[in-house]
Amino acid sequence: MNRVSFFFKEALRSIGRNPIPSFAALMAVLITVLVLGVFIPAVQLANGAADDVRSRVQVSVFMDKKATKADVARVEQRLQRTEHVKSVKFVSKEQALAEQKKQNPEAYALLGKMNPLPDTFRITPDSAGDTNSLLASLMPKGTSGKGAPFDAAIGEVKASKSETNKIVKITGAVKLSIGALALLLIVASILLISNTIRLSLFSRRREVEVMKLVGATDSFIRWPFVIEGLILGAMGGAVAIAMLALAKVTILSQLEGIATLISRPDMIAFGPLIGLLVLASIGVSAAGSGLSLRRFLRV
Amino acid sequence: MIEFRGVTKAYDNTTAGVHDATFTVHRGEFLFLVGQTGAGKSTLMKLLLKEMEPDSGVIRVAGRDLSEITHKKVPYYRRNLGVVFQDFKLLPNRTVYDNVAYALQVTGASRKQIRRQVPDILRLTGLSTKLHNYPHQLSGGEQQRVSVARAFVNHPPLLLADEPTGNLDPDTTIGIMQLLYRINKAGTTVVVATHDEGMVNRMRRRVIELQGGQIVRDEVAGGYGRDSESTAEFGALMRGEPSPTPQRLRQPSEADLFDDAFAD
CATH class of the missing domain: 3.40.50.300 (P-loop containing nucleotide triphosphate hydrolases)
Structure with a gap:
């Protein structure tokens, strides 16, 4: 206990006596946490948006107009068992007509009581990438080499193929580039912090040398440095998180009203994000100063 | 106390550090x-x-062969040992008192012990009035006195x-x-x-x-x-x-x- 309080006092003394390097270290942590704190939600949002778009990719199975109820039941059972099917939604002719009437009342008013629409299954695939293999299993290739629906009662299987491919490709590219950017930013932040730590330690290597000559063990020298990093990291992280919270309240909450801008604000998990940032800022600076010191301890 | 036997330490081929030094220093x-x-x-x-x-030879201090002391035990x-250097090697961010106390703190000395021993040694080295000064506020002679006080506070x-x-x-x-x-x-x-x-x-x-x-x-x-x-x-x-x-x-x-x- 005596030791711990001594190390804490040493760390605080060191911060107080080296205000400029301490401030630099604090700013490095603060900036890093700010960048991460803005970027991680941005990644989550982009991913959420991409997933949202991908989840809209659907395969429609139109039944033959003459299909009976038994046919529909049989096909539905078969669909449920097919691979890559996440959910199957049955839309009866009547429902389909009602839907369409709502969208385009004038056109359907002309049709009168006639219903040109077939019963339909709307299938959501496991993931957008599986759409093509799902299509293949719904329309197995016969001897002729052309795909035909697996059941005679099915009129048509349709997925806007080119559109699906485009969506899959674009959202994939968006995810990849955002991931790469995030990685770059994280590497840059780590370099920034480790450089700041190294600089402030370098200016104190003489001090470390003297401590060693007086007979201080490595851990006796290291602990105050680690605690110093811990305190500065916690302070930088706390300030950055406070700023982020302020930004969330003032900016993000305004944007939430505009639904199209941020399609899924719920994708941002603020609790875990703050936890992660606190852990990262404290852990990185404490471990960073402890590890960087190792070079100077070899006397 | 100190025993050197055939101790050689060369930095590179041209500069000899110490060559075949043999001598004994008594307590x-x-x-x-x-x-x-x-x-x-x-x-x-x-x-x-x-x-x-050393490159070769044996150094003994107080009967102990230095080559047997592991890095951890250094x-x-x-x-x-008390050590005093030409450039004093004081910790610049500490007062006179704290500089001397540090030598005791590394050994895990209790606060009571430090409070007793440090003022004693500072009195003996004529630094009683400078307890709360920082090294840069002292003259060279005073700084060296602090350094001697630090070296001797453990009574090595x-x-x-x-x-x-x-x-x-x-x-x-x-x-x-x-x-x-x-x-x-x-x-x-x-x-x-x-x-x-x-x-x-x-x-x-x-x-x-x-x-x-x-x-x-x-x-x-x-x-x-x-x-x-x-x-x-x-x-x-x-x-x-x-x-x-x-x-x-x-x-x-x-x-x-x-x-x-x-x-x-």
């Missing part, structure tokens, strides 16, 4: 290492501090001083040497490296002279009796005065008042 001795810059004095000091390892070994059996007066003017030099002499009288073995041969010759202590890494001279006290002078007489010797003055003409300094505190 309670006061030894001067003299020689020009680059003669190998600092190398000897660094070997004794286990800052570097700090504990160093606590048995061996004290090494590498050019302790190299940066100091002659008067201050005498003060520091008197301090070291008193520490020696209290039973600590003292080794002083210096290139000030004139001072060494006046002091009539054991001298080992190095030249290009070789020991070229090893004179034990030059035929004079040892430990016979008081600190004042010692100081007179240092000043090169012909005979020690039995009566003090000046006001006794604070350091002189505590003269006897070290004599057992």
